Amino acid sequence: MSGAQTVPSPLVVLATHNQGKLRELRELLRGQVPGLDVDTQVVDAATAGAADVLEDGITFAQNALKKARAVAEQTGLVAVADDSGLSVDILGGAPGIFSARWSGRHGDDEANLQLLLAQLADIGPTHRGAAFICAAALAVPGGGDHVELGELRGTLLTEPHGDGGFGYDPILQPDGLQESCAQISAEHKNRISHRGQAFRALLPHLVDALDQGQSAPSAH
Template sequence: MSGGASAASQPRLVLATRNQGKLRELRELLRGQVPGLDVDTQVVDAASLEAPDVVEDGVTFEEISLKKAHAVARHTGLVAVADDSGLSVEVLGGAPGIFSARWAGRHGDDASNLQLLLDQMADVKPEHRNAAFVCAAAVATPAGEEHVELGFLAGTLLTAPRGTGGFGYDPILQPHGMHVSVAELDPEVKNSISHRGTAFRQLLPELVRLLAGSHDDASGGGR
């Protein structure tokens, strides 16, 4: 870090992503939770600290999120947070799962991934179309401490996309107890029930503890 930067503006937490939407969500989750933490300047993304991309070769959401968090923590010397998420379909034995973003073969091709899954589920009866979004949110420190939490949003797979909000498989998952797809939800409602929001809210106490400890060390309280 630059020696000319004031302590008040130096990063204290890095999110292992280049997704600005995720960064905004984490900042809002932490706002007012940690004394002395300026979330707008001290909570940053991996790109701002030139952290390298991490090969996502784990076999569970937890493994992948922890690997990303540890790699970024080691590279930056900061407390790091990462997440990994996807769609788990009951009749497919949990697939697409960790392969959700590349189910049709090319990473990030949402339209093809969604259409392939709809085709695979075309003849499946409504009572067997249970599915859930899953998110693993992890935090790691440069010293090797780690913690991970899981969040879920369960529902039923629709037979055709509905709604224009969200991304990925949002247009074809109808949360249990609702009559709309995730893509039709108001963003605030979606954030309040989403798998990612749930996982990060469960992670928050550990994250706050680690940030409080890193602040004590940086200010000399640990000496």
């Protein structure tokens, strides 16, 4: 049909179904790679036809890299993945990779948060140090992997504060701030967050992979 527009082939797939994460990656990449249409060529796992990947690693980095490698192999595209959670000093780094299912039910944010607060009920403020940690991974079809880490340190509050964010955001007060992660603006959080740090560190390696043309065979 004459005049029909051709949709560019995807070049990058983010191993997630979370549209918020996809928007963040698109904004990080916007204007970084000449000719890259981030709104059509940077897609999520479902759009790329990638199956879910079992996260059975013992570190954030292992889980992120496993997801990125699996999605790159499934799709033939440059793949990006992340894994993140809360690391509490006095609990030896727990909940860690089990952050999303600390209470036994995956994704039950309120139950996870309340269980953690109960476990730390007798712990004073000087021993409530914790950090959000994120590992962001890049995998290129045919070989070429990279992982970057981001960390947002703070102190765990004794009760939730704020309605923004998700997960443990209402009880982590970042160092240097008087508000929890659930009380600061989304823009502020993105500037200081563990995910923002990890993805910004990964960005040059992702740009290099795209510049070198290491993408799907169908890409032009």
